[in-house]
Amino acid sequence: MLAGNGSPTSQPLPLVLSGFGPVAQEFLARIRATHSQDFFVAGIRGHQDQILLDPDSAVPARPLWTPLTPITEFLSATGAVALIQATPSSSGAHPRAVEESLTALRQGIHVVTATKSHLLTHWQELAAAAQEGGSRIRISGATGAALPAADLARLGVQGLGCESLRACPNGTSTFVLDRISAGSSLVEAIAEAQRLGIAESDPSADLSGSDTATKARLLAGLLWGWDVSQIRVEQEGIDDDSLRRIIAELGAGQRLRAVATASLKQPLHVSVRIEALEPSDPLFHLSGPEKAITFQCPEAGDITVQGGRSSPAGAALSMVKDVLTLLRPQTTGFH
Structure with missing residues (x-):
């Protein structure tokens, strides 16, 4: 098992997924298929609703989701060690992308994002928030999907x-x-x-x-x-x-x-x-x-x-890779 500080843990680490379109759904599927012993998606935030999840629970139908709560409350409720952003890079979604990422970084929660809009407008603010919280940002999904x-x-x-x-x-x-x-x-x-x-x-x-x-x-x-x-x-x-x-x-x-x-x-x-x-x-x-x-x-x-590959699967895989590089344990030798 992996822990954010590099020490072993007997429980998979919780992640929060922001957005639930094709890329986010691919990410969830990949985490569950190949990394369920290390990570699990503890919560998903849609456009107007959200859901908390146990490691082995299926994603409920959307009518069973609840209205969005503030991002601070949701991160606290899930105990997330990383926020995974797969929201649209649109003007309408931009304020939310900014708020969620700045909040997470200041709280010491890493951010892995395929969303571009807030990177273009708040690059320095995001870096400062990460410095403040001792957290890190990874943007592979925003720079070319599976291309490293x-x-x-x-x-x-x-x-x-x-x-x-x-x-x-x-x-x-x-x-x-x-x-x-x-x-x-x-x-x-x-x-x-x-x-x-x-x-x-x-x-x-x-x-x-x-x-x-x-x-x-x-x-x-x-x-x-x-x-x-x-x-x-x-x-x-x-x-x-x-x-x-x-x-x-x-x-x-x-x-x-x-x-x-x-x-x-x-x-x-x-x-x-x-x-x-x-x-x-x-x-x-x-x-x-x-x-x-x-x-x-x-x-x-x-x-x-x-x-x-430029596809939801390619972008999702790049975010899985970013999660692994952020949260892998300390090792010796060539790793």
Whole structure:
């Protein structure tokens, strides 16, 4: 068994799950299927209702849930050691994401989140709350689902002199641009992505470059300690105008990609552009809805991570991984 302080325990550790959409449901299923001896979801907070759970109890039908209580009371009632956030990254859900995460962190409760909105607006406040409570935040689910880009930015390339990053962290954009390069129209490419479940019913955040820029901002914050809320963004979306420009310049053997860049040479700045890439570029080789990040380290050499499924299962698995890395016991040797 695992304990938050690294000591053995005979009981699984309680978690609170905020949100109960597809990602949250996948997270619950994965915890119960493979980690029930270590963790259990002690409570779930929906949009307007909540439920307390025992380690082995089934989730009751929604009419049996009770109205939401303040987050402080709910965390106390469950004894949670971590808050798992899978609420929408929308303006309506934003105040709740802020309140829940700040409250938990100040109380010494770790936060694992796939929600992006409050990370963009309250990055420094969240860091200060974690410092105050002696708690930690993990954001893998917000930076590329199962792609371990956040782990590399936070820890894996630290000390290697990473000076810039180039990223294609949005699978919908890559898929759509590949279809357009193969002769489909923009409308046809979007429809195919939606049919295959790659694109949302409203793909505007993906096609505008907003999601790509958001993930690059979060990675830059982890890499270089930038205040994410202060990062300026210049973005080019996938639309008829940008496609006319880039297709006119497209050479034989090149591929279209929506590429986010950030560099220490331009502090607090992220750009997203539609580019025509040569086969020598690591981002050229993405297939379908794959994602990739290249961390450019002049002395150590470029480091690229590629793949990672964009799906509720992929996001849920990334949050399970974050829980494990936050709450695993102290070990010796290679672990």
